[in-house]
Structures are given as structure tokens and as C-alpha cells.
Amino acid sequence: MYKEYLSLKKIEGPLIVVEGVKGVSYNEMVEIKLKDKIKHGKVVQLNGDIAVIQVFENTSGMSVRDISVKFTGKPLEIKLSREILGRIFNGIGEPIDGGGPIFNGIKLDVNGSPINPVARRYPRNYIQTGISAIDTLTTLIRGQKLPIFSGNGLPHNQIAAQIVKQARVAEGEGEFAVVFAAMGIKHDDAHYFIKAFQDAGVLDRVVMFMNLADDPVVERIVTPRCALTAAEYLAFYENMHILVIMTDITSYCEALREISAAREEVPGRKGYPGYLYSDLASLYERAGMVEGSKGSITQIPILTMPNDDITHPIPDLTGYITEGQIVLSREIYQRNIYPPINILPSLSRLMKDGIGEGYTRADHPDVANQIFSSYSKVQEVKALSQVIGEDELSEIDKKYLEFGNAFEYRFLKQSFDEDRDVKESLDIAWEILSILPKNELDRINPKFIDEYYRG
Amino acid sequence: MEGSKGKVIYVNGPVVKAINMKDFKMREMVTVGEKKLIGEVISIDEDLGTIQVYEDTTGLKVGDDVISTQKPLSVTLGPGIVGNIFDGIQRPLNIIFDKSGNFIKEGIGLETIDKTKKWYVKFTVKEGEYLKGGDIFGIVEETPLIKHYLMVPPNVEGKILEIKEDGEYSLDTILIKLDNGQELKMYQEWPVRIPRPVKERLPIQKPLITGQRVIDTFFPIAKGGTAAIPGGFGTGKTMTQHQLAKWSDADIIVYIGCGERGNEMTEVLEDFPKLIDPSSNLPLMNRTILIANTSNMPVAAREASIYTGITIAEYFRDMGYNVAVMADSTSRWAEALREISGRLEEMPAEEGYPAYLPSRLAEFYERAGYVRTLNDKEASVTIIGAVSPAGGDFSEPVTQNTKRFVSAFLGLDRKLAYSRHYPAINWLSSYSGYITQLEEWYRQNVAEDMLNLRAEMMKVLQEESKLQETVKLVGEDVLPDEQRLILEIAKLIKVGYLQQNAYHKEDTFVPLNKQYMMLKVIYSFYKFAKEAVKVGVPISVIKNSNHFYKIIKMKYEIPNNFGDSFDKFINDISEYFTNLIKEYEGD
Ligand SMILES: Nc1ncnc2c1ncn2[C@@H]1O[C@H](COP(=O)(O)OP(=O)(O)O)[C@@H](O)[C@H]1O
Ligand SMILES: [Mg+2]
Secondary structure (H helix, E strand, O other): OOOEEOOOOOEEEEEEEEOOOOOOOOOOEEHHHHHHHOOEEEEEEEOOEEEEOOOEEOOOOOOOOEEEEEEOOOOOOEEEHHHHHOOOOOOOOEEEEEEEOOOOOEEEEEOOEEEOHEEEEEOOOOOOOHHHHHHHHHOOOOOOOOOOOOOOOHHHHHHHHHHHHHOOOOOOOOOOOEHHHHEEOOOHHHHHHHHHHHOOOOHHHHEOOOOOOOOOOOHHOOOHHHHHHHHHHHHHOOOOEEEEEEEEEHHHHHHHHHHHHOOOOOOOOHHHHHOOHHHHHHHHHOOOOOOOOOOOEEEEEEEEOOHOOOHHHHHHHHHOOEEEEEEEOOOHHHOOOOEEEEOOOOEEOHHHOOOOOOOOOOOOHHHHHHHHHHHHHHHHHHHHHHHHHHHOOHHHHHHHHHHHHHHHHHHHHOOOOOOOOHHHHHHHHHHOOOOOHHOOOOOOOHHHHHHHHOO | OOOEEEEEEEEOOOOOEEEEEEOOOOOOEEEEEEOEEEEEEEEEOOOOEEEEOOOOOOOEOOOOOEEEEEOOOEEOOOOOOOOOOOOOOOOHHHHHHHHHEEOOOOOOOOOOOOOOOOEEEEEEOOOEEEOOOOOOOOOEEEEOEEEEEEEOOOOOEEEEEEEEEOOOEOOOOOOOOOOOOOOOOEEEEEEOOOOOOOEEEEEEOOOOOOOOOHHHHOOEEOOEEEEEOOOOOOOHHHHHHHHHHHHOOOEEEEEEEEEOOOOOOHHHHOOOOOEOOOOOOOOOHHHEEEEEEEOOOOOOHHHHHHHHHHHHHHHHHHOOOOEEEEEOOOOHHHHHHHHHHOOOOOOHHHOOEEHHHHHHHHHHOOEEEEOOOOOOOOOEEEEEEEOOOOOHOOOOOOHHHHHHOEEEEEEEEEHHHHOOOOEEEEOOOOOOOOOOHHHHHHHHHHHOOHHHHHHHHHHHHHHHHHHHHHHHHHOOOOHHHHHHHHHHHHHHHHHHHOOOOOOOOOOOOOHHHHHHHHHHHHHHHHHHHHHHHHOOHHHHHHOOHHHHHHHHHHHHHHHOOOOHHHHHHHHHHHHHHHHHHHHHHHH
């Protein structure tokens, strides 16, 4: 349906309104021809002969005349083949690395379709990241969606880069590739990732979709969809294990809010649209594994919590959809501990099926439980010691403080280049748990205490 | 009447408006556009109709047809439901898979249970008998666990003119002809938004036994009752619901995955066929029905999924079964209402939710109940709804309004979850309104003093919580030993009793008699320890005693068929303390 319309009714923020249209379909892609360039958009509302179009690029400089609008008759599609590996695209899937277009590919709708729950394979295999806190306490599972809840200035990029570097799939288990979606991040951050991929030796196995801080805001809404479509292609058509890194989800949500405000929709919490949950789900639920394919999509979305507030709608709704979360803490980082993971609010919902006997080590589930329980007791003791002073603490409470310190400086803290085997991490866990008297270890099966306790 | 056709004039997400709609009825099911997307008429204003569409509306055009189906959104009720998994409008996901592969495409059409599959019908009535609504006329063995009683639809009655012989028939075979021309088949249809009728509502009488200690002992749910499980993300709503679906002593489980994760439904599909029901020794899938409208599936169908689930539950209740419905999460349903309401540009009330949110919640929970069915059986529908408050804050509208309409409230606590105290049900803020109604039952079926023990334990927990306020300021060491004992006993209750590991073979389900014996052990220890403290036994001796440690581990070490282990244990404790007390009294 290639009809062109030559005038607009109005331009309003990221939206343009075209009148007198016929045969236009909901959600279809639109090309907007200006004097010197083409912009893109999509139909977001139809009302009689009026179509409301959301423009991905900036609408500034557009006028209601001097413009023509072409309806393409289909939703946004991108072309995909193995050639996308090692390539860089902009936020709506156009190559920007000078390497020319993708030939011989198949075209897929970037919006994807929901995976049928009966077609899913439940994820059960763990990925060793080499980071003790993650491997032991919030184990990453292949096919999981496990976001990093961070804050401005915290080292979420380093953690993601370290995971990419160290989490290579064991040999013989299939090909590995990374899909990277940048939404509103700074050029510096983008360069950091490119360099990190280079250092990890995976640059030719990375597909990048870049919408940077100075790129059009609305385009950001499409960027993760392009990236996830590429990931689905590589995982389900080419049987690869894909790690998708999406950053920054907060910028993405802000873009959604901007459009929602322009459309004068009833706002939900903090001005974000009521459908933020469903919209985020349409991204996050694209992780997983399906019948008939050996590949997998593991997602590590990164979001910066506004004011470090975990109850803000963006982390909150994310946590309700993803299969756990890794929460970073400014307080821990200020004490010079990397990775500054606050384990208590962190969680991996899928680890239960991927750890323990036959996977990591039989004592793993109990050890993890015990550390959570003891470390939460450490917080109570710390609070008490602030009131009455450390000297006044009981012997056992002093032990807890000692354990807390050892946990943070011996177990949690590791360097960016340190790649610990999961068994090594578990051994360190026993080393620090052994600071506590045996009978404080009430979450651990006595037979493991006999085997591993070093009191 | 054929051929009422509307014309689409407006599309905004799942909300479509059409003109030429005056011959359509409210709540009528329609198809929209070339792909025949399924929708429901949600308002009619003269010529203008508003439709919520249950599939993705991408590709719809102004001018597309809206076609009437002449019936309200309904479910098809008959053999083939149990063990199956459906989307929000009762389309079997396996059929959708066959038609569209791994990914759900729109335009699948209206599918339901297989009407060509044959089932062996054993009739229970004869020619010439008079049948009325609800009467059972035949039996189909739907699964090895579930006898499917074929019933006369509530609004049908008459004398049997013709009846088939026992044998194998497909769903659409006419089995019985009545003298007034009406026909009975193996299935009936029922509009999801209308509760199925019963003869009368009866008072609550029995608990829903869940095998979860904190629920059965402290905050029991009743058969025919209502319960809410609110909690922030990661606090254990879904795990608790799964545990109830696995182990509670309902005959039928309807599990509604409403706007939640795809993998959680897959997990049920993979695990339940392998899990064995403790009472029948048959796989749990034989009594389970799944409704899955995950977070990324169309939002309007999420709204419908709750009604689809509850209607199926009522149908099995009408056969005389105790049915338990788990809805995870009712908040996603409320949000679907909000999203559609927003797109309809209705006037929002609190936090953007429509003003009719409380009445919708009330209507839903009212469909639970302990009843006498039309065919004179006692049966029940129990509803257990998860609530996902924004920011984990229970003061938000869905939690608050739900609280008004449910009798048991199992509040999940973020702090408990952070320390991996599971189930993270807060024992101070949770409550069950069923305790008085169930008192007699517990007395007769568990033990005379079961609820007394419960009260004693509750008292310890409440005292401990008060003492903790002091401990936070001065530490534990300065408290007198009687008070420190309360702290230690509370620890026994928390770690040894309230914490229950869903992943542990023995601990995942605990029968009531073991729950009772465990309480008794803790209580004996408490009583003796109190005596001991009085005669000057230091708290450290008590807390470091082997028995203290054994109580914490008894849930794992003493099996569900415990024989006389607990009695022996109590004897040991008694002996230990008697000697200890003697020793100190001697000083
Ligand atoms: N009874 C339990 N036993 C063991 N682990 C539990 C239990 N309840 C919750 N968990 C843990 O908590 C995690 C989150 O629980 P889940 O029910 O998915 O939370 P929610 O539905 O409230 O977001 C689970 O993945 C599991 O690790
Ligand atoms: Mg859940």
C-alpha cells in the first residue's frame, strides 16, 4: 500500500497526525519524506480517516507542509542472516558501520510474537560467570532474564563486560554470540563496551544496535525490539547461545513516558503509562528457549534506578517480570568493593534447578541459603553496634561482624580480571562461614558441615 | 439472525470502535477484521460499539468488518478440560501450537476442547425419567483421578424421550432428547461473566489442607473460602501458589497464570506430570487445569482469563468437587482493567484504576463458596489470589480493596524473603478469619489442643517481636534469662517450624498430624526450659543443648510417617530437663 499523503494535520512532539487516509493499518510503518531525508514512524492510532503516527526520529524542523507520508503496509521488519555478526546498526536496525546492507537474509517483524508456553523449554543449565557473588548466590541460568539494578556511576558496565568475557559457553555446546542494545547511553559507555568486546575477543561475534544519548529519543522504543529480533534469529534459526545486553532500560522507559504524555494518556505511577508492565514484558519475555531449537536467549538488561530507589516503577515492574535481579549498592561501592552487589535483595529465580548435586556441588543450595541468612543477621548486628558500640556487642555478635567483613572483602570483592571457578567460590564461602560457630549454621545439612566446616 | 456487520472506525491497541453496531448485544463475542480476531463488545452507544480484542490488533484497518457470533463470551464445558492448558479465552495452547508453531500468531480462530475425541459414557438415568438443571445423567472417566459427571445445564429440564446406550461418543453427539425438544450433549456452554447457580450457600466447615505449616497451623484457608497472598516481587507469591496447587487437598486445581511469566507455566507443565499426588499416587496433572495468559500475551485476554478460570472451577464444583482456584496475579488482571479503561478514556479513580475496580474484585471473590449444588451435593470453590502491589507497598488500591473481600490474608514480607526465610509469610500482619469456624474441625480431626498450641506459639512470637525492639537498642545480653528464652523459643518456631523448604523432599508437604507433633515438641521444650531457667540454668546451656539443635532439624530428620519418633523425642526432652533441673536445684 504505497499511498502518499502530502499534508499533515498537525505535529505534536513525537507525533504527527495525517488526515484523509484510507486503508491504513494499525502499527504499520510509515516513511516520511522531507526535502532532504526520509524519517520513519509507525501508526499508533486510527480514528476514522485520521492516523496518528509516532515518528522515531526528531520531528523538529518538520512543518505541516513540505512533507509527504508513505504507508508501507507492514510493521517494521529487519533483514537477518549470519552476516549480522560483527556488525553495527543504528537504533532502528540500519547499518551504520559502513559495511553496507545485509543481503540474502530473511525479514522478520521486530515486534515479535509471544512464545507459546507449551513451546518453551524450562531453563536448567547454569552459566559460570566467574564472579563469586553471582555464581554462588544468584546463579545465572542459560535462557534466563536477569537484570542488573544499578545507579548512576555504579560499575554495571564493568560487571556486564566481565560476564561477557568470562561466561563463554563450555566447548562443544554450540556457538556463542552477543547482541548488544544501547538505549540512550553516552558515547563513552558505548566505547567502553566496544573495547570490552574487543578485549574479550568476541567483537566478531557481537551484533550492536546503537541508540546513543544524542540520538532520537523515540527511536529508543524500537532499538531493543530490533536487537531481540536479531537474537531470536541467531538463537532459533541458527541455534546459537545468545547473551543479550540491553542498556539503559531507564532511558527506554523515559522514551515511553514521553510518547504517552504526548498522546495525553492517563498516567500511572510517576507519569509512566499504565501499560509499562505489558510493554516491558513484551521485551523481557523474549528470553528463553523453545522446542525444536538448540539455541537460547539469555538477557542481562541494565537499568539505573532513579535515586537508587528499588520501588521506583522501572525497577519494580522489571523485577515483577524478570527471573530475578542483581542489585548494586552505592554504599558497598563507596567502600571500594567491586562488584558492589547487595546480595540480600538480589535473587536468581531459576538457580534452584541449575545448582547442587550433578550441576555445581551438592552443598551449594544450603551454602547459599546460609549466607543469605547470616548476612541478613549481620545487618541487624551492624545496626545494633551503631547504637551501643562495637565493644558492647556479645561474643556471637562480634563473630557476625567478622563474618560480614570477611564476606565483603574476601568473598564478594574480586578484581575485574579474576575468573573464579564455582567450586573455588564455594570453598571461599566455607572459609568465611567457618568464622561462625557450627550451631549458627542452621540452614546447612549437618553432613555438609562435617565435610566442609573448618572450625 | 444472520449478517449484522459493524465497520471499524477506530483502533488503539486492544480497543476498537466500530459503527453500525446497533444490532449487537453488550458482552457479545465478535470477530474483527480479515484475520477474524476475537473480541467482545464492551459498550454500545446507539450506533457506536466498543470492542476489546483478545488478539494483537496489528494490521487492523478502518473499514474492517466486525461480525457477530450471536453469543456472549463463553467457555465450553465438558470432558477434555482436566490436564489441559488454555489461553485466557479457553483456547487450548496445544492447538495454537499445532496451528502457529512456537510463537502465538493472531487469527487462530475460536478453538476449544476437542469435540471429535471420543469418550466412554456410562449413563446414570433411563428413558422416561424427568431431568432438571444440574442433574447428573452420565459419567465419563476423564482422567484416572477425575470422574467427569455429565450434567443437565442449569436452565434446561424435561422428560427423557430418547437416550443412547453406554458407549463411546464424541462431544457433539446428541446423547439425550427431552420431551420438549431440548437435547443434551456431553458438553455445555456457559457465559464466563455469569456465576453458575447453586441451590444454596452453606457455612464454611472444613479447612483446605495445604501441607504448609504456616498456613494450616497459623492462618488456615477454608474450603470455599477466599485468601489473598500479597507481596513484592521475589517474596514468594508464585512459589506459594505452586505449593498449594501441588499439595492442597482439593479435588481439582484451576491455576490461572494471569499476566505472569511464561517459564512459570512451562515449569508447571514439566513438573506436575512427574509429581505424585500423596493421596491417590497418581500424577498431579490428572487433577490440574491451567489457564495461561502470560504477561506478553494480549492484555484483553488477560482480563478474560480470570473469568474463564472461575467458570471452569464452578462447573467442576457443580459435579460435587472441592475446587481450588489459584490466580497469579490478580494485580495483572486489575492492570488489564486499568489499561483498557485508560484507552476508553474513562474517568480514572485511584492511581488510574477505574472506579469499578472494587466491585469487580468483590464479584470475583464472591464466586468462591461452600455450597449445596443443584444436584444436592456439598462442594466448594476456594479462591486464592496473589496480589502484586506496586513498590511492594500494601497501601495501594488493589491490595486494599482485595483485603475488603477476602477472609484470609497471607502477607509476604520483603525482609523475610531477603534472609531467605520461606515461606516469607509475616506471622504478625497475616490473619485468617476462618479460625473460629474451623475450631471444631481441628479439635475433632487433629487434636483437642491443636489450636491451644497454636495460640501459645503465637504468644511467643508476639512477645519476641516486642522484645526485639529492646534488643535493637541494648543488645540481647542485658535481658533477663526468661526473656532471652522467649527469643530462643521464637527462633525454634521460626527456623524449625515456620520455615518450610519447598525444595526438600520431606519438608515440601507436611500432614497435619506431623504439624501437631512438631508443635508439641516445641511446646514441651519451652515448658521445661522455662522451669529450668527458673532454677537458674543458664540460657547458654539450653540453647547449646543437643535437643535445641535437633528441634531445628526435626522437619528434615523425622519423616512424615513418623511412627513413635516424636513421642520418644518428647520423652528424651523431658528426661534431659528433669536431670538438668535436679542438678541445678541440688546446688
Ligand atoms: N517456600 C519456598 N521454599 C524455597 N524457596 C522459596 C520459597 N518461596 C519462595 N522461594 C524462593 O523465592 C523465589 C521467588 O519466589 P516467587 O514465588 O517466584 O516470588 P514472587 O512470585 O512473589 O515474585 C523463588 O524463586 C525461590 O527461590
Ligand atoms: Mg510470581
